[in-house]
Amino acid sequence: MLKKKDKYIVAVVGATGAVGNEMIKTLEDRDFPVEKIRLFASERSEGKYLEFKGKNIKVESINDNSFKGIDIALFSAGAERSKIWAPVAARSGCVVVDNSSQWRMDPEIPLVVPEVNPYDLKWHKGIIANPNCSTIQMVVVLKPIHDAAKIKRVVVTTFQSVSGTGQKAIDELLQQTTDLLNFKEIKCNVYPYQIAFNVLPHIDKFLENGYTKEEMKMVNETRKILGDSSIKITATTVRVPVFRCHSESLNIETEKKLLPDEVRAILSVAPGVIVYDAPDKNLYPIPTDVAGRDETYVGRIRDDESIENGINMWIVADNLRKGAALNAVQIAETLIETA
Ligand SMILES: NC(=O)c1ccc[n+]([C@@H]2O[C@H](COP(=O)([O-])OP(=O)(O)OC[C@H]3O[C@@H](n4cnc5c(N)ncnc54)[C@H](OP(=O)(O)O)[C@@H]3O)[C@@H](O)[C@H]2O)c1
Structure with missing residues (x-):
């Protein structure tokens, strides 16, 4: 569960991809309360830099300890990565909003569009699924x-x-x-x-x-x-x-x-x-x-x-926006409003 704070430590997983890039931009555009941002991608991108609010942020690869201290993780690195890392992140105490198809039809995991079924966020257990773009x-x-x-x-x-x-x-x-x-x-x-x-x-x-x-x-x-x-x-x-x-x-x-x-x-x-x-x-x-x-x-x-x-x-x-990044950020915003 997300605790009420003034600002949050946010991770974008799949930050170098089409959706990940849009997530970074959406967090900036909506002035999401970010205390610190961590950007993750594959080992191929390790050491690259991406910009967030005028600062260069180093891209990291993921390991078992990556999610410690993170409040919210926005995943868009494909279903295989979500299958492995979303439960690890949730166990570390962060709330995962997952863009992949991995968890969408799992009856234990809410599938949410904030304008349609925000009430389903109440029963999440650490992972929330973002629906397919179409x-x-x-x-x-x-x-x-x-x-x-x-x-x-x-x-x-x-x-x-x-x-x-x-x-x-x-x-x-x-x-x-x-x-x-x-x-x-x-x-x-x-x-x-x-x-x-x-x-x-x-x-x-x-x-x-x-x-x-x-x-x-x-x-x-x-x-x-x-x-x-x-x-x-x-x-x-x-x-x-x-x-x-x-x-x-x-x-x-x-x-x-x-x-x-x-x-x-x-x-x-x-x-x-x-x-x-x-x-x-x-x-x-x-x-x-x-x-x-x-x-x-x-x-x-x-x-x-x-x-x-x-x-x-x-x-x-x-x-890339309502079909992916924006919907995920809106889910995070709704969680904050109701924390
Ligand atoms: N595109 C859309 O409109 C859309 C809409 C809704 C949902 N989605 C979902 O969002 C996810 C990403 O889609 P995309 O369109 O952004 O794809 P993409 O442009 O191909 O980006 C994939 C991202 O995943 C990262 N990645 C790949 N293997 C990884 C690994 N082993 N560990 C960590 N990160 C890894 C890539 O990092 P590298 O750059 O290092 O390879 C890249 O950042 C997919 O699950 C897709 O189904 C996409």
Whole structure:
């Protein structure tokens, strides 16, 4: 449990990665009460320096004693590292907010989006899981609609940026684009096919049921966060050659009829959501506008004319920010508020 203090000793694990970098920036931007920051990555990065509030901080590799004296550890170094080190950190007395998929579906571990289910933080035992990036932006929009009209079914198709795969994928899109424009041969190291100027209906591993792990994360994590296993969800997740921000097409069927204007009214007061929906002026959310922003943007809200109680919409959020770093920092802020 976190003790009330004026300032906290904070660790970022995976500090050199795409999410870790954004975590450092988010802690700075939100003026998180940091007494001291410790930055961890693999042995490859040992001795590198990263900047926090104008100071150079040395990157450390992790050992059994690394977490002694640390109050809060924000993990984003992959599931394998979280499996080994998050329990070590928790046993050392620090509260872990884990970005990986390792603990998300563990019934003993809360899976939290602060705008949706902050109450689940009450029962944590040292580790709190941060949901998958595409799930986070979807549930901040689904929750107020579920409260107003009870959601029966969701059909979601995602358009996910390469930063969702990490720094190596950002570099690969940039390199392939440059190489193609210079008539050079391209290399595919991160994805099985060319990602520049292409679209891949494949995120994470394929499972026996024909879905990908990413698609099933959206189904299972959404039910856990909303605390309602009766909601039917089906997902298709697609990687697109965009650097930052995931976009999603949502089709939502509700028990009670909601008109598009009612949905706009509900979402315009929902925490963490901005309605940006004026098709007559060509205004709808797009990744280049939403990158670097904290909220989930919603547009193209319209009636699904093929069923009685259906709504379609288009949502965009910054996957590195709300989809990862910001949500983790908000969890830590909520823990501090309630300590
Ligand atoms: N990208 C997203 O939008 C997103 C969203 C939600 C959740 N996540 C999750 O966040 C995690 C990190 O993702 P990312 O996109 O930031 O990946 P990334 O850019 O590849 O960064 C991975 C980080 O993990 C560190 N690391 C690797 N092996 C390590 C080890 N043995 N010990 C300590 N640190 C090690 C790396 O350090 P080195 O630089 O030294 O190799 C690097 O700092 C993943 O679990 C991912 O599923 C990502």
